Amino acid sequence: MKKILIVEDDREIAELERDYLEASDFEVIIEEDGIKGQDAALNGGFDLVILDLMLPHIDGFNLCRRIRTKLDIPVIIVSARQTDIDKIRGFGLGADDYMTKPFSPGELVARAKAHLARYEQLKGHSRHDTKQLTCGDLVLEPGSRRVFCRQQEVHLTNREFELLQFFMENPGIVFSREHLFERIWGVDALGDSATVAVHINRIREKIEEDPARPCYIETVRGAGYRFHKD
Structure with a gap:
């Protein structure tokens, strides 16, 4: 119970x-x-x-x-x-x-x-998915649900971790806020997709050297967001 x-x-x-x-x-x-x-x-x-x-x-x-x-x-x-x-x-x-x-x-x-x-x-999903995801000095470990950036561990909330993992698994693809909200919060979730922007901003604060000029999660004006792998 x-x-x-x-x-x-x-x-x-x-x-x-x-x-x-x-x-x-x-x-x-x-x-x-x-x-x-x-x-x-x-x-x-x-x-x-x-x-x-x-x-x-x-x-x-x-x-x-x-x-x-x-x-x-x-x-x-x-x-x-x-x-x-x-x-x-x-x-x-x-x-x-x-x-x-x-x-x-x-x-x-x-x-x-x-x-x-x-x-x-x-x-x-985490117990079975242990393949490490890397991009430059950013490392995500799905099995242990840990993230490292510039060799320092970064502490993410559950939703932040899910968002970052989804981006790193799908580099170069532009996703709208609505798509990300449905994917991470669930297709039947009740809420506002604007919360996606809040979570992305918090991820940037934790992994970007300059959050105002992000290198990893890019904003594609009028379309959504894209993870820049290179």
Whole structure:
């Protein structure tokens, strides 16, 4: 049985989410503040975290960042904050999804199942795909999910790693944001393809000597992005 952690200070919302998830055979634990949520997330062996942003003690953004530095599990942000900047920041910190309140509890369950299935698929793929990908001083190891640039290890979030791996496996081909969103987040994913640009910018910050003049992931004006292998 998959374990899900809900970090939400509104008890009524948290219990509604829990009831729907438990009806779908998930084990669910609720924590109501950021400190307890952090301890549970990092030590509780959970398969997925559902995270509010407005939390006591540690806000959801910082909690998402701390989870992502330690764990590679799906994180879904659920918040009443609906601005694009909040969504971009959430994705930039490594969240896999962002749902705005009010929302359908059934949709939350569907998204949780989709992200868990996606992570299981990726883990299976990584176990069997161990061929190292290289381009100049950039090295990606699918099996260990590690990236090295200029002989230094680069720490990428799960989505950043998937994007970079996809680019390195398909050099010279131009992909639109929509295509990349469907490929990495899933054809049935609910969200905004603009998040692709956020993730690409963060990858550039980590692997490019000059992110403003990228050598690896090029922007093709009006078309999308291309990985420049040479």
